[in-house]
Amino acid sequence: MPNNDPMSVPGAKVTLPVSKVREGFDQEFIAAARKNFSNTHMQLGGDHALYYTTNFTEFVPAAMANPHGPVSELTRRPDPSLGALTYTLGDGTESAPLDAHLVDFNSRVQGMMILHKGDVVFEAFPGMRPEQVHIWASVAKSMVGTLLTMLELEGKLDTSKPITDYAPALRGSEWDTVPLIHAINMASGLDITEDAKNTMDPRSVFQRMLAADFGIPNADGVQEDENEVLRGAVRLPGEEPGKFARYSSVITKVLCEVVETVTQKTYTAVAEERIWSKIGARAPLVMSLSPAGLAIGYGAQHSTLEDLARYALIFTPSWQKVAAEPIVSPDVLRKMQTASSKEAYLAGDFTDHSWVKMCFGKDMPIFNSHQWDAVWEDGALFKHGNLYQGIYSDPARDVVGVFFSTSPVNLAPDLNPGYLRAAAKVLAGG
Amino acid sequence: MTDQSAPKPVTAYKEGFTLEDQRHFKNNRDLAEWLGGGNASVWVNNRPSEAFPSTATVPNRLPPAELPKAINPEIGKITVETNSLGTLTLDEFMAHPAGRAQAFMVIHKGQIAYENFAAMHPADFHVWMSTAKVIPGLLIDLLISEGKIDDEKTVGHYLEVYRGSAWEDIKVIDVMDMCTGLDIQEMQDGISYKPGSVVQRMLSAEFGLPYKGEVEDFDAVLRDAKKVLEPGVQFDYSSVATQVLVMICEAITGEPWAETVDKRVWSKVGFESALLVHTTPTGLAVGHGMLSTRLSDMGRFGMLYTPSWSKVANEQVVTDEILKRIQQGTRSHDFYMKGYGPETAAHLADETMISNARQWDAVWPDGDLFKSGFQQQSLYVSPSRDLVIVNFSVNGGDDTIKHYLRPIATSGLF
Numbered sequence: 001m002p003n004n005d006p007m008s009v010p011g012a013k014v015t016l017p018v019s020k021v022r023e024g025f026d027q028e029f030i031a032a033a034r035k036n037f038s039n040t041h042m043q044l045g046g047d048h049a050l051y052y053t054t055n056f057t058e059f060v061p062a063a064m065a066n067p068h069g070p071v072s073e074l075t076r077r078p079d080p081s082l083g084a085l086t087y088t089l090g091d092g093t094e095s096a097p098l099d100a101h102l103v104d105f106n107s108r109v110q111g112m113m114i115l116h117k118g119d120v121v122f123e124a125f126p127g128m129r130p131e132q133v134h135i136w137a138s139v140a141k142s143m144v145g146t147l148l149t150m151l152e153l154e155g156k157l158d159t160s161k162p163i164t165d166y167a168p169a170l171r172g173s174e175w176d177t178v179p180l181i182h183a184i185n186m187a188s189g190l191d192i193t194e195d196a197k198n199t200m201d202p203r204s205v206f207q208r209m210l211a212a213d214f215g216i217p218n219a220d221g222v223q224e225d226e227n228e229v230l231r232g233a234v235r236l237p238g239e240e241p242g243k244f245a246r247y248s249s250v251i252t253k254v255l256c257e258v259v260e261t262v263t264q265k266t267y268t269a270v271a272e273e274r275i276w277s278k279i280g281a282r283a284p285l286v287m288s289l290s291p292a293g294l295a296i297g298y299g300a301q302h303s304t305l306e307d308l309a310r311y312a313l314i315f316t317p318s319w320q321k322v323a324a325e326p327i328v329s330p331d332v333l334r335k336m337q338t339a340s341s342k343e344a345y346l347a348g349d350f351t352d353h354s355w356v357k358m359c360f361g362k363d364m365p366i367f368n369s370h371q372w373d374a375v376w377e378d379g380a381l382f383k384h385g386n387l388y389q390g391i392y393s394d395p396a397r398d399v400v401g402v403f404f405s406t407s408p409v410n411l412a413p414d415l416n417p418g419y420l421r422a423a424a425k426v427l428a429g430g
Numbered sequence: 431m432t433d434q435s436a437p438k439p440v441t442a443y444k445e446g447f448t449l450e451d452q453r454h455f456k457n458n459r460d461l462a463e464w465l466g467g468g469n470a471s472v473w474v475n476n477r478p479s480e481a482f483p484s485t486a487t488v489p490n491r492l493p494p495a496e497l498p499k500a501i502n503p504e505i506g507k508i509t510v511e512t513n514s515l516g517t518l519t520l521d522e523f524m525a526h527p528a529g530r531a532q533a534f535m536v537i538h539k540g541q542i543a544y545e546n547f548a549a550m551h552p553a554d555f556h557v558w559m560s561t562a563k564v565i566p567g568l569l570i571d572l573l574i575s576e577g578k579i580d581d582e583k584t585v586g587h588y589l590e591v592y593r594g595s596a597w598e599d600i601k602v603i604d605v606m607d608m609c610t611g612l613d614i615q616e617m618q619d620g621i622s623y624k625p626g627s628v629v630q631r632m633l634s635a636e637f638g639l640p641y642k643g644e645v646e647d648f649d650a651v652l653r654d655a656k657k658v659l660e661p662g663v664q665f666d667y668s669s670v671a672t673q674v675l676v677m678i679c680e681a682i683t684g685e686p687w688a689e690t691v692d693k694r695v696w697s698k699v700g701f702e703s704a705l706l707v708h709t710t711p712t713g714l715a716v717g718h719g720m721l722s723t724r725l726s727d728m729g730r731f732g733m734l735y736t737p738s739w740s741k742v743a744n745e746q747v748v749t750d751e752i753l754k755r756i757q758q759g760t761r762s763h764d765f766y767m768k769g770y771g772p773e774t775a776a777h778l779a780d781e782t783m784i785s786n787a788r789q790w791d792a793v794w795p796d797g798d799l800f801k802s803g804f805q806q807q808s809l810y811v812s813p814s815r816d817l818v819i820v821n822f823s824v825n826g827g828d829d830t831i832k833h834y835l836r837p838i839a840t841s842g843l844f
Binding site for chain 2: 024026027030031034055057058059061062063064066067068070071129131132133260263264265266269277282283284286289292293304
């Protein structure tokens with residue numbers, strides 16, 4: 001009998017400090033990581049994942065959204081007091097100081113930056129070199145939501161229409177019953193949610209989609225066609241679209257196709273044209289591609305941390321620090337901040353995530369919206385990523401925070417998001 | 431649906447690729463199309479990380495070193511006899527649809543003296559093809575300077591995997607100068623990448639494309655090479671030789687080749703963007719050709735061989751000793767012309783070079799250096815004139831653009 005325990009695969013467990021990424025890996029380690037590459041192995045967040053999260057283009061082909069023009073230099077104005085920052089966790093206890101958290105072996109944080117009024121006030125790179133690119137994981141979804149909202153307000157798509165109006169490959173499937181707006185807000189009513197059960201089940205639509213997109217065989221040894229996997233999605237019993245927000249990368253995959261159908265350009269070309277060419281980025285935004293050539297815009301998107309911070313600034317009043325023209329209009333921002341459902345948010349599974357409970361149990365978001373996981377009453381936006389990545393953009397306080405990690409989801413809850421919002425409050429005086 | 435096989439002018443892709451283009455090229459992976467110089471070649475050359483299965487990224491770690499512009503309009507007026515279009519100035523050739531030139535840049539004393547992005551965006555990556563070979567060559571030279579490689583030692587000494595094959599007793603210097611005497615020549619019976627040849631099978635294995643229905647093991651293909659001549663007799667151009675240099679480099683450093691480029695070259699220069707190192711499905715850098723950068727970064731790389739290196743780099747990467755090794759490392763014009771030399775001479779419309787040396791295709795008595803790429807990419811460096819000429823094209827056949835290189839260098843403008 002083959003041993004099917006994923007944790008028994010070499011490189012699945014966490015034994016190395018994240019600082020190993022700064023030093024580099026030897027050929028033997030890399031060969032073993034290559035040999036064992038799979039979506040499930042990566043998701044475990046162990047030693048091999050440290051290689052995958054910073055070298056993903058070695059495993060899956062990628063398109064490049066290139067920066068144009070000069071680099072936008074960010075001013076450094078370090079605020080030493082942030083190292084001592086703590087906040088009240090969802091269980092009522094006080095967090096460790098930020099500096100102590102960052103050096104904790106189990107936090108697995110590789111890089112964190114906080115910017116106030118467009119200037120860098122805090123940065124730490126315990127587990128990567130600042131110039132390295134790192135996977136955004138689901139932080140990437142914030143860009144899908146932003147691009148769709150731009151297209152909507154330009155009148156290029158109608159979010160009340162079925163999503164299959166803009167995703168022809170899925171016509172004739174259950175997706176026909178899903179209005180685009182409910183897909184954008186993650187309330188599809190389909191059995192594609194990324195809950196603990198589906199995440200651990202290699203035969204879930206979610207895991208089969210990952211395998212198909214990474215170009216590797218599924219749990220039954222079959223390399224599946226990505227659209228066939230999506231077409232197999234079924235309705236959750238008794239769930240109408242729009243009633244329950246249930247987190248799903250499968251939805252975002254379809255939304256990337258919507259962007260392409262509407263623009264008749266590749267998702268990467270749209271990202272370059274509308275965002276990445278305009279923010280003075282230092283390095284390309286790397287978009288991994290599925291075998292069919294669709295950008296894996298729900299998660300396999302990569303950049304340096306500083307370039308992610310530049311992107312985070314476009315939602316704040318400090319956009320001028322990186323761009324010559326506004327990229328996210330006030331209307332697009334307002335739409336993302338307001339056009340969602342608190343009822344669906346509370347009825348669904350977003351609040352089950354351990355990072356929501358631990359970081360924001362005492363400061364709950366009002367809902368998810370437009371691919372952002374969390375929006376607060378004050379207009380702040382947050383998106384979390386698998387293996388613990390994050391983007392926090394707080395237009396009212398003019399603060400952004402970003403972080404990259406490679407952490408197993410079961411090692412410890414992700415406490416990073418809470419530090420970012422706590423820092424925003426301290427920096428903005430409340 | 432557009433007929434994707436009908437050849438379009440290269441300018442049709444200046445602003446990028448449509449959704450339909452991208453889907454078509456991504457789903458029709460064919461080595462002959464990729465190398466043929468048609469539409470698919472434009473896509474592969476400008477979107478290499480989409481086409482190739484695996485890419486290692488060498489980041490641009492230093493702030494970009496700006497290249498100020500001091501445009502000299504006389505450069506664009508330099509004329510040559512083209513292969514089939516009559517006498518044309520450089521400007522005319524760049525605008526001519528039959529030229530299939532995408533971009534051209536001349537850098538003199540660290541300033542841009544000519545630039546023409548006729549058919550690509552300056553921010554786009556482009557495959558170097560064989561102009562890349564000088565980087566594996568440079569790394570070997572750097573390791574020689576560090577005392578870690580002796581180029582009089584053999585391939586078998588450094589690479590266990592080739593012991594017992596025809597490679598075993600070939601000296602590193604003969605691999606560097608492409609005179610192994612093995613049947614690994616790029617051009618066989620007048621055909622480039624002849625089906626069934628070691629070099630054609632190696633390319634297929636590198637791209638993860640099948641040969642006779644199967645993706646072959648890279649090492650096994652190379653072990654099939656047979657001896658046809660004594661080593662050192664003549665210049666027999668081959669990408670296979672360069673790949674062996676990549677493997678020797680990895681064997682010495684114990685690290686992936688891309689990391690060595692990063693540590694020893696890329697991290698010391700103010701490049702504008704990353705170096706993409708496309709690799710085989712098993713992760714070996716395809717250093718003989720599948721490296722991609724922006725054109726201006728190829729220019730900055732060329733500057734490392736000129737007195738203006740300090741304008742882009744924070745230390746001298748190409749030392750005087752290494753430059754001399756190349757410039758004084760030529761064998762003889764006879765050695766050159768017995769083998770592949772006439773091909774290169776024809777590409778350049780010039781026979782005044784001495785020979786090839788250390789992965790450079792041509793070295794002239796005045797110390798100038800030239801490396802060619804398969805789809806008419808060029809890297810030309812004149813250390814004495816403090817001049818770098820680079821260009822990207824996707825031409826499968828017409829080599830006219832290389833006719834301009836030596837006349838520009840010797841025009842008296844520099």
